[in-house]
Amino acid sequence: MPGFLLNRFSQSIVLLVIVSIIGFTVLNFMPGGPLAQFGLDPGMTQKDIERLAEQLGLNRPLWIQYFDWAWRLVQGDWGHSFRDGTPVLAVIGRHLFATLLLMGTSTALAIAIGSWIGIRGATHRYSLFDYCATIGAMVALSVPTFWFGLVGIYIFTLKLGWVPAGNMYTIGDGSVPDYLHHLILPSLVLSLVHVAVWSRYMRTATLDALSQDFVKTARAKGLSERRILLKHVVGNALLPMITLAGVQLPSILTGALVTETIFTWPGMGRLFLDSLGYSDYPMVMGLLIFSAILVVLGNLVADILVALVDPRIRLS
Amino acid sequence: MASASQAVASEDVALSVRDLTVSLPAGMERAHAVENVSFDLKRGQILCIIGESGSGKSVTANAIMGLLPKAIRVTSGSIDLNGTNIVAISPDKLRNLRGRVVSMIFQDPLSALNPLMTVGAQIEEVMAAHDVGTAKSRRSRAIDLLVEVGLPDPQLMYHQYPFRLSGGQRQRVMIAMALALEPAILIADEPTTALDVTTQAQILKLIRDIQRRKGMSVMFITHDFGVVAEIADSVVVMEKGHCVEQGSAEQVLKSPSHLYTRRLIAAVPHLTGKDRNPLEAADRASILKVECLVKTYRSGSALFRTQRIVTAVNGVSFDLTQGRTLGVVGESGSGKSSLGRLLIKLMESDGGSILFEGRDVAGLTEAEFRPLRPKIQMIFQDPFASLNPRSTVGQILTVGPVAHGVPHREAGERARELLSHVGLDSGAFERYPHEFSGGQRQRVGIARALMFKPKLLIADEAVSALDVSIQAQILKLLDQIQRETGVSMIFITHDLRVASQICDEIAVMHRGQIIERGPPSQIFLDPKSAYTRELVAAIPGEQPRGARALAGVNEHRRDTAKNEERS
Numbered sequence: 001m002p003g004f005l006l007n008r009f010s011q012s013i014v015l016l017v018i019v020s021i022i023g024f025t026v027l028n029f030m031p032g033g034p035l036a037q038f039g040l041d042p043g044m045t046q047k048d049i050e051r052l053a054e055q056l057g058l059n060r061p062l063w064i065q066y067f068d069w070a071w072r073l074v075q076g077d078w079g080h081s082f083r084d085g086t087p088v089l090a091v092i093g094r095h096l097f098a099t100l101l102l103m104g105t106s107t108a109l110a111i112a113i114g115s116w117i118g119i120r121g122a123t124h125r126y127s128l129f130d131y132c133a134t135i136g137a138m139v140a141l142s143v144p145t146f147w148f149g150l151v152g153i154y155i156f157t158l159k160l161g162w163v164p165a166g167n168m169y170t171i172g173d174g175s176v177p178d179y180l181h182h183l184i185l186p187s188l189v190l191s192l193v194h195v196a197v198w199s200r201y202m203r204t205a206t207l208d209a210l211s212q213d214f215v216k217t218a219r220a221k222g223l224s225e226r227r228i229l230l231k232h233v234v235g236n237a238l239l240p241m242i243t244l245a246g247v248q249l250p251s252i253l254t255g256a257l258v259t260e261t262i263f264t265w266p267g268m269g270r271l272f273l274d275s276l277g278y279s280d281y282p283m284v285m286g287l288l289i290f291s292a293i294l295v296v297l298g299n300l301v302a303d304i305l306v307a308l309v310d311p312r313i314r315l316s
Numbered sequence: 317m318a319s320a321s322q323a324v325a326s327e328d329v330a331l332s333v334r335d336l337t338v339s340l341p342a343g344m345e346r347a348h349a350v351e352n353v354s355f356d357l358k359r360g361q362i363l364c365i366i367g368e369s370g371s372g373k374s375v376t377a378n379a380i381m382g383l384l385p386k387a388i389r390v391t392s393g394s395i396d397l398n399g400t401n402i403v404a405i406s407p408d409k410l411r412n413l414r415g416r417v418v419s420m421i422f423q424d425p426l427s428a429l430n431p432l433m434t435v436g437a438q439i440e441e442v443m444a445a446h447d448v449g450t451a452k453s454r455r456s457r458a459i460d461l462l463v464e465v466g467l468p469d470p471q472l473m474y475h476q477y478p479f480r481l482s483g484g485q486r487q488r489v490m491i492a493m494a495l496a497l498e499p500a501i502l503i504a505d506e507p508t509t510a511l512d513v514t515t516q517a518q519i520l521k522l523i524r525d526i527q528r529r530k531g532m533s534v535m536f537i538t539h540d541f542g543v544v545a546e547i548a549d550s551v552v553v554m555e556k557g558h559c560v561e562q563g564s565a566e567q568v569l570k571s572p573s574h575l576y577t578r579r580l581i582a583a584v585p586h587l588t589g590k591d592r593n594p595l596e597a598a599d600r601a602s603i604l605k606v607e608c609l610v611k612t613y614r615s616g617s618a619l620f621r622t623q624r625i626v627t628a629v630n631g632v633s634f635d636l637t638q639g640r641t642l643g644v645v646g647e648s649g650s651g652k653s654s655l656g657r658l659l660i661k662l663m664e665s666d667g668g669s670i671l672f673e674g675r676d677v678a679g680l681t682e683a684e685f686r687p688l689r690p691k692i693q694m695i696f697q698d699p700f701a702s703l704n705p706r707s708t709v710g711q712i713l714t715v716g717p718v719a720h721g722v723p724h725r726e727a728g729e730r731a732r733e734l735l736s737h738v739g740l741d742s743g744a745f746e747r748y749p750h751e752f753s754g755g756q757r758q759r760v761g762i763a764r765a766l767m768f769k770p771k772l773l774i775a776d777e778a779v780s781a782l783d784v785s786i787q788a789q790i791l792k793l794l795d796q797i798q799r800e801t802g803v804s805m806i807f808i809t810h811d812l813r814v815a816s817q818i819c820d821e822i823a824v825m826h827r828g829q830i831i832e833r834g835p836p837s838q839i840f841l842d843p844k845s846a847y848t849r850e851l852v853a854a855i856p857g858e859q860p861r862g863a864r865a866l867a868g869v870n871e872h873r874r875d876t877a878k879n880e881e882r883s
Contacts, residue, residue: 212427216422216428217429217430217490218441219383220381220420221414221415221445221493222413223441223445232430235432236431310431311477312479
């Protein structure tokens with residue numbers, strides 16, 4: 001087990017280095033470059049821009065820039081935002097809570113609802129419920145998230161007036177019920193696609209577990225169907241799903257990009273889009289690395305969880 | 317038959333099946349899985365239900381347990397269990413009987429236990445499901461049961477997960493679980509088929525002992541007459557959903573009345589104890605000479621010191637004369653399949669040499685070895701998985717030779733020729749594998765191997781997946797092919813009885829090494845090593861001759877043994 005962890009951990013580090021190199025290179029080859037926005041400013045001469053580039057170290061060779069940036073990153077200095085000069089880490093920290101709140105809620109919702117639909121679909125195969133779940137999943141997968149977001153706002157905010165159209169809290173309120181009230185619609189919209197994916201996989205995994213010999217053994221022992229489902233089927237079906245949850249994490253992050261923008265949610269997704277618009281390179285790189293770390297961590301946690309749950313891995 | 321046993325007093329009968337008919341969904345190859353089957357399981361007896369695949373024996377067992385899939389249902393007849401007709405009762409009442417009055421153990425102990433629950437928890441679950449005892453009493457009962465089925469260190473075993481246990485140990489756990497509530501009836505569905513022969517002997521003995529001690533009634537389903545001879549009090553023979561013969565074990569085994577039973581018993585391979593009559597090859601040259609062959613498997617990472625090294629083949633040496641068959645016999649994990657894969661270079665060896673026609677092929681690269689590939693061909697175990705379901709038989713047969721430069725037409729002609737040679741009609745060329753039975757597919761597999769006119773055939777458990785009657789036909793075909801073409805063969809099997817049918821010489825493998833080599837007569841009648849003796853003694857239904865062999869017999873008595881067996 002410690003060997004396994006060490007192995008996975010070193011793989012993760014290598015992965016992060018590769019991601020950062022790709023991200024850094026692609027970003028710097030984008031047309032215009034970080035200082036292009038100043039070119040439009042009539043008050044800035046070419047000389048001013050060159051001076052600025054020298055100040056920021058942007059005139060050095062790319063690989064030196066990368067190593068300089070990476071070395072500072074390791075030491076905890078993620079650079080400063082071009083926009084207002086605040087440290088990147090501080091900006092991320094300000095937006096972290098909002099994203100984690102939204103991501104966490106929608107992931108939990110997706111897993112809970114998706115598992116229930118999947119298990120029920122498997123135990124009631126080819127029933128009306130199963131067919132509806134199949135069609136529903138297909139619809140949720142093929143319609144883009146922003147459409148659900150806009151329709152949700154139209155129906156539940158404009159027509160029914162049940163929930164606010166955006167933001168994380170009402171200025172001047174900020175109580176827990178107020179946060180939850182704002183959270184309902186974006187988290188439901190964000191989780192919709194994931195419910196669809198999760199329920200399909202869960203259905204397959206449950207059917208697979210149901211066909212195993214040990215389920216027949218459990219029946220021969222005289223266990224009730226309910227007990228067989230809870231004790232023998234669900235546990236074995238969830239095992240491959242833990243890995244899937246780890247793999248799905250990046251798509252929840254990118255999904256948040258669109259959802260956060262629609263609901264003006266002050267999270268990292270919206271921050272990323274804004275920073276791109278401003279050519280705020282240190283901010284964009286910081287966010288890129290930060291999400292890469294989250295994804296790698298998610299997979300690592302999933303691997304560890306599988307190892308903890310499955311005695312075949314835990315004990316060997 | 318049904319009316320004859322109607323009069324039996326119900327106190328003597330634990331389970332009575334009358335005119336049981338189980339229908340199959342429309343569109344299957346026959347309308348009924350089981351039709352008008354009647355038999356009695358007497359108290360304190362072991363009843364063997366024997367039949368080949370598709371005979372309906374497992375369906376009968378599942379009907380008694382109420383475990384039939386939804387699409388298959390009992391359409392008529394009754395199953396009388398302690399005075400209750402369980403065909404008519406509610407699912408809840410049936411569930412209450414399962415595990416308490418009737419228990420069942422299954423064929424594959426590797427998949428029959430939940431991998432995520434400890435052995436102890438799974439045994440306790442039976443008692444908990446029927447509200448028997450307290451948590452504490454259930455725990456002590458579970459440990460008692462582990463002792464009863466002969467598992468070592470029961471306190472430790474209680475906390476163990478199934479993956480840590482061997483196949484035989486898991487089957488013992490299954491038995492412990494089945495015995496937890498002292499059921500009147502135990503249904504065993506091929507419980508030893510997936511086990512090694514020595515383990516099979518132990519499990520058979522365990523079931524017999526427990527049955528005697530508790531006076532339990534056992535319904536034992538099997539396809540192996542050797543097992544029947546070993547364990548049965550009475551026998552029901554099934555064929556295609558019908559019960560064709562029943563009676564006491566002695567009566568059915570010694571003087572079978574039905575033609576099918578006779579054919580089935582005749583097809584059972586026995587230890588011949590007689591050496592094969594090899595063809596008179598003018599050329600007695602060695603075709604294959606293997607020296608000190610080694611293969612080790614490594615897993616995990618050397619970097620973090622989690623590496624595990626298993627030596628699968630450990631210094632194996634033998635030679636094979638042209639036109640002869642060498643049997644490689646061993647239990648699971650003995651390295652016999654690894655050896656086969658090394659010889660055909662499906663994987664690289666870690667040491668030693670393989671001299672094929674005098675040339676060492678062990679060190680050759682894939683490109684260098686490729687021209688030799690046609691000369692060494694393999695016949696695989698699973699006739700279902702080894703043929704591509706999307707290719708016609710013709711494509712399967714010709715794709716290899718065509719890849720080696722034979723023109724399409726010529727390959728096609730040879731394929732048709734070989735198909736009729738292995739006993740398939742020429743129409744088979746255009747058909748797909750799923751249209752054939754297991755035995756026919758194995759014939760296709762043999763024809764495929766012969767397409768190249770190989771010098772050496774490696775048959776890895778080539779008949780293990782087949783019913784005995786089919787097995788006998790395939791063995792005969794292989795024998796015939798060898799006599800006609802003079803091909804040399806390496807026949808890898810776990811079944812000593814099969815090996816004795818076809819091999820000129822047998823090598824017994826154990827833990828990666830060949831521990832004994834010799835003609836069948838020596839291996840079976842006068843084994844030199846303790847392990848071979850154990851292996852021979854464990855063969856079901858062959859004990860008397862095995863025991864005599866242990867005592868050391870003279871030539872004359874060997875002959876009488878052979879005569880007995882022929883009769």
